[in-house]
Amino acid sequence: MQPPRQLRLSQSTALLALAVSLTFPFSSAAEPMAADLAATSQALLARKQKGQGFPDFGFMVSQEEYATKWSDQPIFRLKTDFPKKLPAELPAFLKKIDFQKNPLEYILAIRDYAFEGNLPDWDPFKNKVREWYHIPWLHPTTTGPNAYPPNGGTEGFHGLIKEAPVTPEQLGPYQIGKNGNYSVYAITLVNDFAGYAMGKMWADPENPDPKATDKRFGGGFPVGTVFAKLLFTDAPQGTDKIAYLENPLTWKAYITQNFWLSATREVTDVHLLQMDVAVRDARAEGPGLTGWVFGTFVYNGQLNHRNKFMNLVPAGLTWGNDPENRVNKTNPFPPTKTMVNPDLKQTVIFDGPQLPPQHLGWNGRLNGPADLNTTSCMSCHIAAQYPAITSLVPDTAVPDGYTEPPLAGGTDAWMKWFQNVPCATSMDPRAYSTDFSFQVAIALTNFFNVKSANARGAWASDYALPVKPISRGRPHP
Numbered sequence: 160m161q162p163p164r165q166l167r168l169s170q171s172t173a174l175l176a177l178a179v180s181l182t183f184p185f186s187s188a189a190e191p192m193a194a195d196l197a198a199t200s201q202a203l204l205a206r207k208q209k210g211q212g213f214p215d216f217g218f219m220v221s222q223e224e225y226a227t228k229w230s231d232q233p234i235f236r237l238k239t240d241f242p243k244k245l246p247a248e249l250p251a252f253l254k255k256i257d258f259q260k261n262p263l264e265y266i267l268a269i270r271d272y273a274f275e276g277n278l279p280d281w282d283p284f285k286n287k288v289r290e291w292y293h294i295p296w297l298h299p300t301t302t303g304p305n306a307y308p309p310n311g312g313t314e315g316f317h318g319l320i321k322e323a324p325v326t327p328e329q330l331g332p333y334q335i336g337k338n339g340n341y342s343v344y345a346i347t348l349v350n351d352f353a354g355y356a357m358g359k360m361w362a363d364p365e366n367p368d369p370k371a372t373d374k375r376f377g378g379g380f381p382v383g384t385v386f387a388k389l390l391f392t393d394a395p396q397g398t399d400k401i402a403y404l405e406n407p408l409t410w411k412a413y414i415t416q417n418f419w420l421s422a423t424r425e426v427t428d429v430h431l432l433q434m435d436v437a438v439r440d441a442r443a444e445g446p447g448l449t450g451w452v453f454g455t456f457v458y459n460g461q462l463n464h465r466n467k468f469m470n471l472v473p474a475g476l477t478w479g480n481d482p483e484n485r486v487n488k489t490n491p492f493p494p495t496k497t498m499v500n501p502d503l504k505q506t507v508i509f510d511g512p513q514l515p516p517q518h519l520g521w522n523g524r525l526n527g528p529a530d531l532n533t534t535s536c537m538s539c540h541i542a543a544q545y546p547a548i549t550s551l552v553p554d555t556a557v558p559d560g561y562t563e564p565p566l567a568g569g570t571d572a573w574m575k576w577f578q579n580v581p582c583a584t585s586m587d588p589r590a591y592s593t594d595f596s597f598q599v600a601i602a603l604t605n606f607f608n609v610k611s612a613n614a615r616g617a618w619a620s621d622y623a624l625p626v627k628p629i630s631r632g633r634p635h636p
């Protein structure tokens with residue numbers, strides 16, 4: 160469905176993205192910063208001057224504007240002091256709770272583990288309980304005619320990466336949308352087990368090693384890995400209403416005015432919509448399985464907990480794509496009632512009075528409100544690889560939200576995206592697996608794009624494989 164895209168560079172734009180990403184030193188903004196941040200800024204500056212480490216973010220208001228208008232807001236710092244040794248102790252829930260027998264207990268334990276020490280700022284530097292990290296190289300935008308997302312990359316308040324558009328009525332019947340669409344922005348923390356694998360990949364920040372997440376080379380995220388990702392949206396605006404986003408948890412973010420049409424970024428309120436988690440669990444390994452468990456939570460402001468993070472209610476847990484089930488059904492937009500498919504054996508939906516109506520994924524597989532109704536968490540994440548030569552979604556999966564199920568739904572070609580691919584194994588053996596992590600796939604793509612641009616040339620190998628945008632689908636009309 161996507162025209163194949165060469166990994167060819169619009170060199171000047173890639174260079175520009177790099178230049179933009181490097182123009183925000185911490186030194187001169189020291190005055191309005193908190194003392195601890197000022198101290199760290201010295202260390203960060205020293206690191207930058209020596210050409211070590213990674214840029215923290217890609218897009219931010221000017222230092223002057225920050226100082227005069229936004230100095231009460233955080234400045235995002237990337238945490239990449241990855242551990243050199245595999246952590247000794249697995250997260251307790253991995254030993255205590257069986258995800259198939261007690262899926263609800265399991266997902267709540269993941270939530271508690273992810274929240275511990277990370278609330279309310281989701282800043283791993285402030286976590287006194289355990290170490291969490293970020294994945295580097297998400298700061299620049301991708302470039303070129305099919306670049307996705309348009310004008311992407313991370314912003315400088317919270318490190319939010321531009322992620323996906325919101326289609327009209329995707330979030331509910333009174334979400335009409337705006338010209339160019341609302342957006343979803345996200346920020347992921349990775350625990351120490353994941354950090355160990357990232358330490359191997361990025362041991363030399365100038366020479367990342369894609370083998371670190373590919374089983375054929377002894378790589379992969381170790382059992383015990385936990386990812387926790389917060390998703391925010393600039394919806395609703397104007398007369399739009401989304402009941403479950405009332406009493407919102409709101410951050411300020413430096414984002415584009417709309418998803419598709421505008422390159423101009425502005426400081427805008429974004430509201431917590433969803434939390435995604437992914438766990439490498441040994442009990443999810445085996446013939447026909449993946450080794451991963453994915454789960455999602457949805458924000459329900461009607462619960463109005465004092466700690467607004469507790470308004471996130473579990474929506475579902477999945478450990479596979481149910482590859483045998485070819486029934487071609489979708490729940491169209493707007494979602495008014497959650498339709499649970501009792502035939503699925505590898506997905507549990509926690510339907511109940513606290514869960515706002517969900518469109519879910521293809522034939523009831525797990526997907527959150529920010530995701531397509533024609534795919535699933537797993538169907539997309541099995542395609543994580545570098546270079547990105549496999550599309551993230553099957554042909555006809557977009558546009559989503561149609562009243563009719565996707566044209567190709569259930570065909571052999573379609574079902575390729577609904578297999579259970581084992582962890583650290585690429586769907587296409589010509590590419591390295593990034594072990595279900597799209598952040599890693601994006602990071603490597605960004606890194607090598609900028610490297611080629613800096614060298615003012617391309618490598619023949621760039622032309623060997625046709626690369627697809629790491630995109631959830633077709634561009635806006």
Ligand code: HEC
Nearest residue numbers: 345386435437453454455526527535536539596597598631
């Ligand atoms: C259409 C494709 C698609 C679907 C469907 C999808 N994701 Fe993702 N996911 C991505 C992409 C692309 C990223 C990387 C960008 C980012 O960080 O937001 C990502 C990032 C993540 C991350 C951060 C770890 C990483 O590097 O991949 C987690 C955890 C995650 N998704 C979980 C989920 C869960 C849970 C679901 C289902 C509720 C889901 N995803 C559905 C494409 C998808």
